[in-house]
Every structure is written in structure tokens, then in C-alpha cells.
Amino acid sequence: MLKIFSAGTLAVIGGGVGMRFMGDAEAVVFEDIATTPSAFARSVLHMSTPAPDSAALLQAFQNHQTPPQAGVSVSSESYQQKMHHFEQAYADDVFLAPDKYALVVSVFMRMGRVQELVGHGNFNILSFDELLSYARQYLVVGAFPAAEVDFLEELFTGDARRYGFMGEKVILALTERVPEKDAVKQARTGHFLFKGDAQRLYAKLVQDLNYGVVLTSGIRSVVKQTHLFLAKTIQAKGNLSRASRSLAPPGHSYHGIGDFDVGKVGFGAKNFTEAFADTDEFKRLVDLGYADIRYPQDNLLGVRYEPWHIKVV
Numbered sequence: 205m206l207k208i209f210s211a212g213t214l215a216v217i218g219g220g221v222g223m224r225f226m227g228d229a230e231a232v233v234f235e236d237i238a239t240t241p242s243a244f245a246r247s248v249l250h251m252s253t254p255a256p257d258s259a260a261l262l263q264a265f266q267n268h269q270t271p272p273q274a275g276v277s278v279s280s281e282s283y284q285q286k287m288h289h290f291e292q293a294y295a296d297d298v299f300l301a302p303d304k305y306a307l308v309v310s311v312f313m314r315m316g317r318v319q320e321l322v323g324h325g326n327f328n329i330l331s332f333d334e335l336l337s338y339a340r341q342y343l344v345v346g347a348f349p350a351a352e353v354d355f356l357e358e359l360f361t362g363d364a365r366r367y368g369f370m371g372e373k374v375i376l377a378l379t380e381r382v383p384e385k386d387a388v389k390q391a392r393t394g395h396f397l398f399k400g401d402a403q404r405l406y407a408k409l410v411q412d413l414n415y416g417v418v419l420t421s422g423i424r425s426v427v428k429q430t431h432l433f434l435a436k437t438i439q440a441k442g443n444l445s446r447a448s449r450s451l452a453p454p455g456h457s458y459h460g461i462g463d464f465d466v467g468k469v470g471f472g473a474k475n476f477t478e479a480f481a482d483t484d485e486f487k488r489l490v491d492l493g494y495a496d497i498r499y500p501q502d503n504l505l506g507v508r509y510e511p512w513h514i515k516v517v
């Protein structure tokens with residue numbers, strides 16, 4: 205069964221949820237990624253490896269029993285201000301129930317152990333059933349207890365508008381699979397794209413940009429999106445509104461059905477900030493008509509401006 209989920213020679217030091225890169229040794233190869241480790245890390249670390257990567261942060265969150273009030277500003281903050289300062293907390297933000305905090309950390313870490321088992325690339329297209337199955341089969345992961353499965357189901361089926369995310373749901377079942385025959389791994393990126401429109405668009409875009417841009421996030425299964433969303437939720441200290449201002453909740457990401465992100469090679473985590481919009485690469489994307497943006501400036505979907513996100517579907 206591990207044939208399509210070969211962990212390859214993924215360089216991971218230590219356990220836990222964080223993936224750490226081993227210096228600049230050219231010999232290190234990530235899965236089938238044929239770029240230098242440092243260039244790759246700079247380009248995709250931000251999305252491939254969801255923070256929080258510190259045990260201290262996880263522990264603090266796990267032990268927290270009341271929603272943190274720090275950084276809460278006034279409730280009369282306008283919608284546009286919230287979208288612009290999306291990482292701040294606002295008085296009317298909706299928090300996860302504090303009695304769920306320990307559960308969230310546990311489920312996040314268990315998913316992280318499956319990610320290390322199957323490889324970061326393959327985790328992008330892992331289905332929910334596969335997630336549960338790997339956890340059951342590997343002692344190093346441990347089966348998901350019923351409470352954790354229930355939590356994941358509730359997160360998926362719950363109404364995201366409750367915490368301010370107004371985008372539509374594009375994947376309707378938690379168990380929906382990315383068909384293996386439709387997902388094509390993209391060399392030197394560790395990510396997958398759907399055959400057809402997405403792959404054609406990416407190939408042409410990269411060529412037109414003279415290989416100055418790279419795929420930073422492609423297909424994301426419900427599992428991958430959930431893991432990212434939990435990471436964001438933990439980072440946001442349980443603030444679901446804040447988390448969903450910069451990451452679509454499970455089932456709501458167009459990465460599940462075709463969209464992808466690109467970044468400037470070597471630009472690192474800045475590719476996922478508005479700084480990307482100031483690069484020559486982004487200007488070229490606009491000039492060439494590629495930047496048909498899913499979440500434009502001043503969108504009304506409750507999501508920050510995302511110039512790096514390429515709309516396919």
C-alpha cells in the first residue's frame with residue numbers, strides 16, 4: 205500500500221510536527237524534489253509545513269482554558285480593516301470552545317505524524333479514510349479516538365459563516381477523495397496539480413515567466429486543508445475568525461478542486477504576503493492575464509487579499 209506513499213528520502217530531524225531542514229547540504233533530496241534544499245525551503249516551507257512548530261506553543265494552547273483576550277480591539281472595526289489587518293483579533297471574533305483546545309492539539313499532532321509517515325507531498329492528496337487507516341496501522345501514529353474523529357466531522361460539517369467565512373463550500377463530503385489518476389505530481393515542487401486545465405495553465409505560466417515562479421501549493425485534499433486550518437487555529441489561539449481570514453476552512457478551499465498558488469523562486473514565506481504583489485513576477489502575471497484572482501482586494505468573502513492564488517475552476 206505504501207507504493208504511492210513512499211516517504212522517499214525526506215529530510216526530517218527529530219519528531220513532532222515541525223519539519224526541519226538540514227542546512228544547505230546539496231545531497232539532501234525532498235521526496236522527488238530536485239531543487240536545492242535551501243531554495244525549496246525558502247519557497248514552500250510556509251505552506252508545506254504548518255506552524256506551529258514549537259512544542260511550547262502547542263503546550264500553552266493545550267493548557268489554555270479560557271479564550272485569550274489579548275489583542276482584542278474594538279468591535280466597530282470595519283470589515284475592510286479586518287481583512288487588511290487579518291492577523292489581529294477583534295471583539296466579535298468567534299473562538300473555538302476552550303474545552304476543545306487539548307483535543308485540537310492532539311488531533312493536529314496525530315495528523316502531523318501521518319504526514320511524516322507518508323511524506324509531505326503525498327499528504328497533500330491524502331483522503332480522510334486513508335488518514336484513519338494509516339493511523340490505525342502504524343503504532344507510531346496511533347488510531348484516532350472517537351472524540352477526535354467526531355471533532356474533525358464537526359469542523360467539516362459546521363457552518364463556517366458562523367465565524368465569518370462567507371465563501372462557498374466546494375467539497376461536500378469529508379471522505380471525498382482526490383482521484384489518483386487525476387493528480388499529477390509536479391517535479392521540483394512536492395505538490396500535485398489536476399490533469400487538464402490546472403496542469404496546462406501552470407506549465408504555460410512557468411514558461412512565460414521564464415521559470416521565475418514556482419508552484420507553492422497545489423491540490424489540497426480535505427485532510428491537508430484541515431491540517432493547515434488546525435495549525436492556523438492553534439497559531440490564532442483558538443480564534444476561528446482570525447484563522448479563516450487567511451485560510452479557507454475544510455471543504456471550502458478551491459485547492460481541493462483545481463486552484464493553485466505560485467510564488468517567486470527564493471522569495472520564501474513572503475510569497476504568502478502582499479509583498480508578492482510588489483514583485484516583477486506578479487506584475488508579469490497580471491500583464492499576461494494570469495492573475496484572475498480568487499480572493500481579490502476588497503472581496504466580500506471574509507478572506508484577505510491573496511495575489512499568489514491562481515484561479516483555475
Ligand SMILES: [Zn+2]
Nearest residue numbers: 459464465513
Ligand atoms: Zn491558494
